[in-house]
Amino acid sequence: MAPLTRLFEIYIFNAQRFNFFKRKYRIMNPKKILEGLYLVGSESLSGSGDCMVYALGIGKNHICLIDAGTQYAQQILDNIAMTELKDRDISELILTHCHFDHIGAAHQFQQLFPNIKTYAHSWDLAAITGQPNTKGLTAANWYGLELVPPKIDYVLKKDPEILNIEGTKLICYHTPGHTPGSIAVLYENKEGIKVLFGQDIHGPFMDEFNSNINDWVKSMKRLISIESDILCEGHYGIFEGKEKVKRFIEGCKEKFDMEFYKWIWNFPKRSRHKIISALSKLHDHKKIYVFKHPKELKKWIEDFPSLI
Ligand SMILES: [Zn+2]
Numbered sequence: 001m002a003p004l005t006r007l008f009e010i011y012i013f014n015a016q017r018f019n020f021f022k023r024k025y026r027i028m029n030p031k032k033i034l035e036g037l038y039l040v041g042s043e044s045l046s047g048s049g050d051c052m053v054y055a056l057g058i059g060k061n062h063i064c065l066i067d068a069g070t071q072y073a074q075q076i077l078d079n080i081a082m083t084e085l086k087d088r089d090i091s092e093l094i095l096t097h098c099h100f101d102h103i104g105a106a107h108q109f110q111q112l113f114p115n116i117k118t119y120a121h122s123w124d125l126a127a128i129t130g131q132p133n134t135k136g137l138t139a140a141n142w143y144g145l146e147l148v149p150p151k152i153d154y155v156l157k158k159d160p161e162i163l164n165i166e167g168t169k170l171i172c173y174h175t176p177g178h179t180p181g182s183i184a185v186l187y188e189n190k191e192g193i194k195v196l197f198g199q200d201i202h203g204p205f206m207d208e209f210n211s212n213i214n215d216w217v218k219s220m221k222r223l224i225s226i227e228s229d230i231l232c233e234g235h236y237g238i239f240e241g242k243e244k245v246k247r248f249i250e251g252c253k254e255k256f257d258m259e260f261y262k263w264i265w266n267f268p269k270r271s272r273h274k275i276i277s278a279l280s281k282l283h284d285h286k287k288i289y290v291f292k293h294p295k296e297l298k299k300w301i302e303d304f305p306s307l308i
Helices: 004-017 073-080 106-112 122-128 213-225 242-255 258-280 294-303
Strands: 031-034 037-041 053-058 062-066 089-094 117-121 154-156 161-165 168-174 183-188 194-198 230-233 238-240
Touching (some): 031 230, 073 106, 089 106, 122 154, 168 213, 238 242
Parallel strands (some): 194 230
Antiparallel strands (some): 053 062, 230 238
16 A cells, blocks of 8 residues: 555645646745755746756856746746846756756747857757657646757766866766656855755656666666755755755655556556455355446436435
8 A cells, every 4th residue: 555645745746747736826036045056946936837947156147047947937037136146147058858847948048048058968859859759758748838949059978077167067967767868967066065956856757758767776876875965856845954865865766656656547447356356256145236437326326216
């Protein structure tokens, strides 16, 4: 039996994905994580369906954005304008993987900032750039929207790949699992605080995403070994403290494992089969009725009014 808490988590997760929590639940202010680092986009902060979008100040005048959200670039900019990063231009956009809730608004940022440099891993490149037969890989249909493919200026191929942007060092780790080209990005501030941007490391793991659980287990072991102080995650928020970060990364599989999804999905079907086979043992001395549709049951009751 799966604990009820798990079902609850699945519900919350899907409720977020399918927009049950509308904008009335908006958190009005972006969240400061560290000096020069803010949470500026999310389901409640920028718009329905958005992943968590992080803005990191680099150099004196620029911002590196981690993921773009679905379609609310202007709201994200309005949020940035409420922080110490206001008056800076977005010069870099790192896309952590090919899913619509992370890349949908990338083309909007590219229009707003023509000099922006957009990064993505080579293994998710075909989906991000809208190559034929890759639609399912972006999950755009989950949001009922069409992807306008962004232009990728820098394709990440090395592992790890170290970016030096105006004196800010960002280490991009290839962390396949959720998608083949998923990456996690490590930033260390002047005080030595390690911040890991690990979007969607909780999954889900779906055949239609080309998810791979074995790759994912290896990727998570690697992320745990980094011993980050802060994890900036894609849908669950920000985890502070080495132990909390480790616990979240370790706990992922248990929460959003493909097998578990299947277990939930197939539960009614599987149970029905067991119940019918148990009933069949009583066949000799009991009359057994099996209804395949509520209408059949209704009709049966109507035909036997004395029963009610
Ligand atoms: Zn994803």
